[in-house]
Amino acid sequence: MDSIINIFDKLSLTLLKTLNRFSLASFSAFLVSLISILLIEIDYSQGNEIAILAYKVAFVLSLGVFLFPVLHLLNRSIYFKLIGFIVLGGYFYILPMYIDVSTVSKHLLLIIALSFMFFWAPFFNTEISNINIWEWTVQILLNLLVTIILTSTIFIVFYILFYYLHKLFGLEILDRRYLQFVIFVIGIFSVNFFLSQMPKYIFLLQLKKYTQIGEIFTKYVLTPVTILYLLVLFAYIFKIFIMGLWSELVSIDLMVIGYTVVSISTYMFWTPLVENFLPFFKSLIWKPLFLLSAILALSIFIRLVDGGNLKDFYLLILFDIWLGLISIYFLLYEKASYKWLFFSISLLIGVSQSEYILDFMVGLVTI
Numbered sequence: 489m490d491s492i493i494n495i496f497d498k499l500s501l502t503l504l505k506t507l508n509r510f511s512l513a514s515f516s517a518f519l520v521s522l523i524s525i526l527l528i529e530i531d532y533s534q535g536n537e538i539a540i541l542a543y544k545v546a547f548v549l550s551l552g553v554f555l556f557p558v559l560h561l562l563n564r565s566i567y568f569k570l571i572g573f574i575v576l577g578g579y580f581y582i583l584p585m586y587i588d589v590s591t592v593s594k595h596l597l598l599i600i601a602l603s604f605m606f607f608w609a610p611f612f613n614t615e616i617s618n619i620n621i622w623e624w625t626v627q628i629l630l631n632l633l634v635t636i637i638l639t640s641t642i643f644i645v646f647y648i649l650f651y652y653l654h655k656l657f658g659l660e661i662l663d664r665r666y667l668q669f670v671i672f673v674i675g676i677f678s679v680n681f682f683l684s685q686m687p688k689y690i691f692l693l694q695l696k697k698y699t700q701i702g703e704i705f706t707k708y709v710l711t712p713v714t715i716l717y718l719l720v721l722f723a724y725i726f727k728i729f730i731m732g733l734w735s736e737l738v739s740i741d742l743m744v745i746g747y748t749v750v751s752i753s754t755y756m757f758w759t760p761l762v763e764n765f766l767p768f769f770k771s772l773i774w775k776p777l778f779l780l781s782a783i784l785a786l787s788i789f790i791r792l793v794d795g796g797n798l799k800d801f802y803l804l805i806l807f808d809i810w811l812g813l814i815s816i817y818f819l820l821y822e823k824a825s826y827k828w829l830f831f832s833i834s835l836l837i838g839v840s841q842s843e844y845i846l847d848f849m850v851g852l853v854t855i
Contacts (some may be wrong), residue, residue: 499767510560510683512569516552519545521675526666540585546586547595549579553679554602557686561609594841601837608830621826622759624687631685639678666691687846706757716752717747725783737787741804744780748811751777756826770818784808785847803840810836 523546527539555575559568583592607625646669653659653735698706721743755773762769785808788801798805814832818824 502568509556509688511514512556512572512679513553513560513683516549516556517675517679520549520553521671523549524675526669528664528668528671544583544585546579546589548576548583550604551579551595551598552576554599558602558605558609562607563611597837597841601834604834604837608827608834611825611827612831616827618759618826624758625756625826625830627687631682634677634685635682638681638821639673640677642673646673676799686819692779703761706754706761710750710754710757714747714750717750721780722776734790737783738791740787744784745807747780748777752829766798774815774818777811781812781815784811793819806836806840 523542527543527546530536530539552572556569556572559572562568606628609620610624611621647666650659650661650665654661698797721740724735724743725740728734751773784804788805788808791801792798810832814829815829
């Protein structure tokens with residue numbers, strides 16, 4: 489009995505600390521959950537203006553769940569909290585009253601951009617080693633994984649419980665109750681649990697070497713896969729150039745994006761295994777990426793010359809520019825920092841949502 493009480497005491501203390509540290513994010517998650525549950529309950533129609541307004545408020549606050557924690561990691565000043573309120577207020581103003589699929593997709597991309605801020609925000613004004621940044625990154629990803637597993641477990645237990653209540657006792661459970669419960673668990677438990685597991689004193693994180701499994705995965709699984717991917721990709725490109733099959737060059741987009749993710753992941757996974765990357769290893773990762781950015785630029789150019797619409801390749805062009813610049817950065821700077829890699833990804837996603845950048849690019853092509 490005492491052990492159960494101690495567990496609840498620890499959970500309560502952890503929750504209070506989280507509410508104190510990330511109070512605005514917790515409150516935003518609570519409001520989003522409450523509004524969403526109520527909207528599901530009333531099953532609102534397009535003619536219900538109050539419900540539509542409430543949906544828009546919940547939509548904006550869902551951005552706050554990610555915005556307020558990264559602003560806290562960036563700077564704990566109250567002025568940054570005020571910036572968060574201003575950003576959400578401006579976001580509410582520019583959002584249309586009726587939120588369509590396009591708006592939802594842009595919203596999700598903004599959330600992804602904010603999610604990458606978790607990896608660089610604490611170190612923005614600080615000089616810190618890549619080993620420390622990688623340790624922090626792994627900690628965040630593990631916290632996310634544990635949160636997902638616990639959330640899934642809670643919902644599975646809930647589903648099984650009500651399934652047998654229905655089968656054994658005839659208890660009728662409305663379908664929307666399951667969705668409401670998922671929203672409640674995510675908004676109240678998942679968000680606060682994830683935030684509570686975020687290390688408070690980042691610079692006190694202990695640097696850990698990989699376990700044997702981690703080392704085997706990095707050396708004998710991830711690295712050979714990257715090398716094989718590289719050989720196959722460049723063999724295919726070599727075939728295109730030798731045989732003059734320029735029309736096939738347009739099919740490498742996804743392969744280049746996939747290789748970029750795999751190769752950069754491999755580079756970062758090696759971080760705990762070496763104190764300093766040898767020039768040969770850096771060249772093996774970043775020179776092919778720079779070369780691929782040039783080949784991808786040629787692929788885009790061919791399609792534009794053949795009458796393609798620039799707007800259709802807007803995101804691909806931004807990705808290509810990012811790939812070329814980040815490759816140059818890591819090739820030229822011996823102490824290139826991971827924080828600028830993560831920062832550039834957040835910036836890339838943010839810029840991709842700017843219609844002004846697209847209009848400027850269209851204007852250049854027109855000239």
